[in-house]
Amino acid sequence: MTNARHRAARRPSTPLTELAAVASEQMGTVGRRSAVVAASGGLVVSMLGATPALAATSDDASVGALAAVDTEALTASARALLETEAVVSAPADAAWTIDAPALKVSIPKPKAPPVVETRTVTKSPSRSSQRVANNPVPQSVSGNAVLEIAARYVGVPYVSGGSTPSGFDCSGFISYVYRQLGVSLPRTSSGMRYAGTVVSRADAKPGDIIWSPGHVAIYAGGNQQIDSPRPGKTIQFRSIWQSSPIFIRIG
Numbered sequence: 001m002t003n004a005r006h007r008a009a010r011r012p013s014t015p016l017t018e019l020a021a022v023a024s025e026q027m028g029t030v031g032r033r034s035a036v037v038a039a040s041g042g043l044v045v046s047m048l049g050a051t052p053a054l055a056a057t058s059d060d061a062s063v064g065a066l067a068a069v070d071t072e073a074l075t076a077s078a079r080a081l082l083e084t085e086a087v088v089s090a091p092a093d094a095a096w097t098i099d100a101p102a103l104k105v106s107i108p109k110p111k112a113p114p115v116v117e118t119r120t121v122t123k124s125p126s127r128s129s130q131r132v133a134n135n136p137v138p139q140s141v142s143g144n145a146v147l148e149i150a151a152r153y154v155g156v157p158y159v160s161g162g163s164t165p166s167g168f169d170c171s172g173f174i175s176y177v178y179r180q181l182g183v184s185l186p187r188t189s190s191g192m193r194y195a196g197t198v199v200s201r202a203d204a205k206p207g208d209i210i211w212s213p214g215h216v217a218i219y220a221g222g223n224q225q226i227d228s229p230r231p232g233k234t235i236q237f238r239s240i241w242q243s244s245p246i247f248i249r250i251g
């Protein structure tokens with residue numbers, strides 16, 4: 001009768017024990033203090049170095065496995081952290097959107113141009129026009145060459161020694177008017193006394209010269225004359241004021 005042989009009792013073999021066995025075989029090569037990390041089914045096993053007892057028996061071929069490791073205790077803190085973390089889930093067809101604030105663009109209104117106040121300036125009548133209104137031009141002027149020229153200068157101020165439209169004295173005015181007709185007269189009133197033919201007042205015609213000591217004028221018909229009287233006055237038509245004037249016809 002042959003006696004049956006029984007195998008020596010062995011601990012159950014699991015992936016964890018096999019991994020530990022492989023790691024134990026390599027510890028002699030990489031050093032006594034090393035770490036073996038295995039990730040299997042969400043468990044983490046850490047071995048920080050071998051104990052002296054394990055180091056002493058690691059060369060013994062009869063040791064086939066490592067001591068049991070409490071994985072529950074090792075992973076307790078990691079599982080607790082996972083349980084407290086917020087779980088975020090999103091559907092597969094979720095769409096990303098970006099909320100951007102609406103921009104409002106305001107275009108400033110153009111400034112209105114400054115309002116320019118306009119004023120209507122009413123020009124007051126000139127002295128000459130006022131004098132013409134107060135002393136209307138006699139009808140005898142129309143058609144009379146001498147008086148038509150003389151009437152242009154109504155309102156020109158008296159200027160002592162003046163003989164231009166900017167200002168006349170009495171003789172300067174008479175000589176200027178006649179010069180426009182091509183007639184040259186003496187510059188002074190005393191010289192004009194003998195420049196033409198003396199006529200009576202009854203025979204005098206518009207355009208003749210009225211002479212009196214120190215003053216000359218142009219006869220405008222009736223009892224009117226035009227002259228440059230004295231400082232502060234202007235050329236104008238007015239009544240004959242001389243007491244005994246002499247009428248002189250030129251030409």
